[in-house]
Amino acid sequence: MPSGKRQAQRARCPCVSVHRLDLLLLLFSLVLLVAVAAVRLSSRSGLPSLLLYLGIGVLLGHDGIGSITFDNAELTQVLGYAALVVILAEGGLGTRWTDIRPAVPAAAVLATVGTAISVGVVAIGAHLFTGADWRVSLLLGAVVSSTDAAAVFSVLRRVPLPSRLSGLLEAESGFNDAPVVILVVAFATSGPVDSWYVLIGTVVGELAVGIVVGLVVGRLGALTLRHVALPSSGLYPIAVVALTILAYAGGALLDGSGFLATYICALLLGNARLPHGPATRGFAEGLAWIAQISMFVMLGLLVNPRTMGDAIVPALVVGLVLVLAARPASVLLTLTPFRIALREQALLSWAGLRGAVPIVLATIPVVHNVPGAGQLFNTVFLLVVVFTLIQGPTLPWVARALRISDSAHADDLEVESAPLDRLQGHLLSVSVGPESRLGGVEIHELRLPKGAAVTLIVRDGESFVPGPTTLLRHGDDLLVVATDQVRDRAERRLRAVDRGGKLAGWLSGSRTEY
Structure with missing residues (x-):
């Protein structure tokens, strides 16, 4: 190769030197330590930790003290997907089947039909009140209609709710990422779908493939790990996490829902009484914390605060439509046939927490160059920050006001x-x-x-x-x-x-x- 070409290739090559690696590791370790301290602060103040992580990212960004320039939406989407896989896996491994089994039918309906209702209500509200075109309105509805698994799991560990309600929320947050991702990708790549039955068929088909892959990988993995003794106890957590990632990859490569496959596989493995179960869940929880911290900080880096001004009013309007109309309507219409009391429905409506999932999904229109995608991303970011700040800390108060609690709930024998x-x-x-x-x-x-x-x-x-x-x-x-x-x-x-x-x-x- 001529020297000129080699020099040009080296100029284009984003190679990382050892010195640069040292600086990256120093920065990463400091961010992790600050994030761990932020968890302690959030547990005492009631402030959701995800907001602190986003704040760290904004401070490190181009307009903050760190002056780090980062605007790669495609990389954010890819790494965000990877982080969501780990978070869903940890949620499934830590969920007890005895808690969610009675709630699975209701959670499945809420995660599918309820999500569709929420998408429709938010889209109508965004179109009428903000003037957004129907494509952007549908994208907004799809992006913000998914409850965030990480936010729900973290809050439920602090709020003593009856098992039937906590199980329903956990199952819904584990199930509804899959249909929402399908809808967002469909709207971002082709706009409003002319044949609604084709979209429904696509959603049903991908969910079915995800369920089958999750069941197959989870059952075979549990059977293998229960009957094969590995030479080191530390290999069991690695094997379990690898199986959940295998479920995601298998489901996605078969044109199914990899997220649903991940959650179902993790749910089966977490309830299979595998060797070193507590150690496995501890390992997965640690990975999930790293995934959450990395994802939130990266999303904070991606934000440009200077462009946020025009998105404040749309974010507040869409957020109010979501919290006061879309979420209650989806809960009321889907859960009333299951004879869930109105006060419990009120709590479930308020507990539909949003987190990093909507922000990650908002990068999909940006990657596909959808007109107005930048404004949509800013709107979603502000909506998540404002309404998480309101809903997360007030959820325990709402549960007490509605007289819904289960402080005497005992854990299963470990x-x-x-x-x-x-x-x-x-x-x-x-x-x-x-x-x-x-x-x-x-x-x-x-x-x-x-x-x-x-x-x-x-x-x-x-x-x-x-x-x-x-x-x-x-x-x-x-x-x-x-x-x-x-x-x-x-x-x-x-x-x-x-x-x-x-x-x-x-x-x-x-x-x-x-």
């Missing part, structure tokens, strides 16, 4: 399993919580199946080998060894006693073999 490959057994770690009915039960009253035994108890920092008459206490940590053949039965028995006490299996008149 059992961590570690396979013992060469010994053909499993090591179960069980913690006796403050509300567990395992407290006050003697070892022999556990009636564990033959092949399982409590081998060690850790109490007040000291460990000892229990006898048949040793009385379990709240706060104890148990170590249970079980053979492969009885591992599942031993875990089921421990959970039964945790819920029903020493007489579990007797009071019902049935002595099920655990």
Whole structure:
């Protein structure tokens, strides 16, 4: 290659030197540390952490103290998709199937039919009150009609709602990203669709493919990980996260909804009682935090505050239409047939939190050069900031005002399993919580199946080998060894006693073999 061509190629090559890498790592680590401190601040003040992350990005941007120039909407969209995959995976892994199972039908209707209603109402409001053309109005409706999984999951961990409502919100936020992404891409690439039935058929087809891929990858992955002992406990979290990413990629490559495939796969894996389950969820939660922080900071960098002035009024108008009309209408029309009380519907309407998802989706029209896409992005950004600032901190107050809470809700018994490959057994770690009915039960009253035994108890920092008459206490940590053949039965028995006490299996008149 001639030297002139090589020099021109080097000039175009965005290569990163070691020195530049050092500076990038320094900046990234400092941003992460500031973001971690921001989480502490947000937990004390009630201010949503996503706003602090967006603020960090704006401060680091071209008009802030960092003077970093970043205007690559396409890169933002790509990395935003990757971050959403991780966030949905963490949400699915941390969601208990027993909580959302009764709410799945209602959540599915709200996430599909309810989303369509919300899109229509917002589009009509944007067209009438802001003068936007129908294409931009439909895009606005589609972009802002998705509840944000990260925002919902983080708030629900602070607000003690009944399981039927928290389960419905979690399932909806996990399901509704898929149809919204399909609608936004359709409106951005072809404008208003002439044949509405073609669009509906496309949405249904992509959701069906996503469901199938998620079920297949989740079930096969759970079956494999339950019966194959990996040489290191640290490999299990990596394998689980890799499976959720595989589900996304498989669903997307098959022209289906990769986001729905990810959530369903993670939901199956998170409820499959896999080895090292708590460690896996902790690993996924850490990745989700990094994804959220990176995505919000990047979105903050993409914003140009100087161009925001013209979007203030449209953002407030569209936000009011969304919060006061579109979301309540979608909840009322879709959930009334499920006999959900009006005050619970009111809470669900207010709890439709928005976050980074709408801002990421707003980059799609920018990438496709839709006329008015820049103004749309600014409108969505301001809408999310203003109404998240209002809805997030006030959600606990609204729940109390509507007299909806569940402070006595108890978590399921946490059992961590570690396979013992060469010994053909499993090591179960069980913690006796403050509300567990395992407290006050003697070892022999556990009636564990033959092949399982409590081998060690850790109490007040000291460990000892229990006898048949040793009385379990709240706060104890148990170590249970079980053979492969009885591992599942031993875990089921421990959970039964945790819920029903020493007489579990007797009071019902049935002595099920655990």
